[in-house]
Amino acid sequence: MTRDQWGQVQKELCKTVGQNNFKTWIEPLEFGSIENGVAAFDAPTAFLGNYVSQHFGDQILYQMTAVDPQVRRLKFGVAAVAGRPAQTAPTSPAVHTPTPSAPKYALPSAPLDERFTFDRFVVGKPNELAHAAARRVAEGGPVTFNPLFLYGGVGLGKTHLMHAISWELKKSSPSLNVVYLSAEQFMYRFVQALRERKMMDFKSLFRSVDVLMVDDVQFIAGKDSTQEEFFHTFNALVDQNKQIIISGDRAPGEIKDMENRIKSRLQSGLVVDLHPTDYELRLGILQAKVEFYKRQYPDLVLASGVLEFLAHRISTNVRVLEGALTRLFAFASLVGREITMDLTQDCLSDVLRASERKITVEEIQRKVSEHYNIRLSDMIGPKRVRTYARPRQVAMYLAKSMTSRSLPEIGRRFGGRDHTTVMHGVKRIEELKAIDGQMAEDLELLRRALEA
Ligand code: ADP
Ligand code: MG
Secondary structure, eight states: OHHHHHHHHHHHHHHHHHHHIIIIIIIIOOOEEEETTTTEESSSHHHHHHHOOOOOOHHHHHHHHHHHHTOOOOEEEEEEEETTTTOSSSOOEEEEEOOOOOOSSOOOOOOOOOOGHHHHOOOOGGHHHHHHHHHHHHSSEEEEESSEEEEEEEETSHHHHHHHHHHHHHHOOOOOOHHHHHHHHHHHHHHHHHHHTTTHHHHHHHHHHHEEEEEEGGGTOOOOOHHHHHHHHHHHHHTTTOOEEEEEOOOOGGGGGGOOOHHHHSSSEEEEEEEOOOHHHHHHHHHHHHHHHHHTTTOOOOTTTHHHHHHHOOSSSSSHOOOHOOOOOOEEEEHHHOOHHHHHHTTTTTHHHHHHOOOOOHHHHHHHEEEEEEEHHHHHHOSSHHHHHHHHHHHHHHHHHSOOOOOOHHHHTSSSOHHHHHHHHHHHHHHHHHHHHHHHHHHHHHHHHHHH
């Protein structure tokens, strides 16, 4: 493999592991050589080599074999640094051997992430339905809903759940042919079959699958012949009563440039969504991760309040949250220091800055008027009828709780109202929130929409 080819592999990896992971873990690797099927890398530290081997080994191997089919294993050593001889690490170099793959004649599944199992999936309110549905499918048994369609925003656990189903089925029914693919890989295989005139093989391979999972189906929207083939594959499997699991970034009906007959097919089973995480779930995920790290690095000390701080401050997606924690642990273990609030803020300043999105009173007013279907001018204007007054109070309440604006400042942004009017509005909504379920729900929805 040439340096150029490694560059190519790196590009693919950046896409699959995400930019943050890529920068932290893969970029620091120095590609050495390939000998007897073993690709050797130098990592700046043994920790990094071990970590990469454990977490990204399968993916690196997968991408490397696509370029050079000879590669069978990866090996991570420690790079020589001026003044320090190479390979001083007490441990032997981390070696990554691929997870055993399916028999040759079967359609190979894309590699599964070994961390994406059910026991490492933290269940909370936002994902409990999706989790329950995934569990149900993973039990095997008669197919009750087909397909299972999971959807939700980036980094909320769709891929994790799909891999978990796959791991579970492999364990309980090793003879089943369970295939997990991204929609992109589906398309790639399809195009390749067309090019090599192997459509018959393609069709029969896909039709011999027992459980098919296609991740990120929105990818094939607008790609007409791939959609068409997907539709046929899908129907053939459903006819044979084979379980299908699909994920997407939005509900089937909302996917643009997707044929209607496919949309309605995708809706014909069970459709469940993963909601944006809430604070409790984020904290739970962090705690679970820490438990796990503590087993690996028993000496690390974590100051109290750090996890709460992260769960509070990083609300974008779980991938970012995890990346932040991983970086923190890696850093602390490298420098041998306790993880304090100060260390956290130093080490994660870029992540924290990026997720520090200030919500403005104007944004709140816009969202709230959209939600209640009134005009922005009526929300800010003088009209006092309930249809406008209530949404106005809701917006005041959110402005008070989600921004750092003072009551007089908020009043000014609501057509120059007095601060006592704002205070009254905020109080009224607080009261309603406690007794009126609909109001509590509206507030929660709006808050989420604004934080997204
Ligand atoms: P998606 O496919 O929805 O974009 P992923 O399944 O890739 O998201 O999840 C992103 C990262 O967050 C993964 O590392 C995954 O393990 C983690 N993650 C997401 N949700 C959870 C959860 N509920 N419990 C534990 N880890 C989670
Ligand atoms: Mg995914």
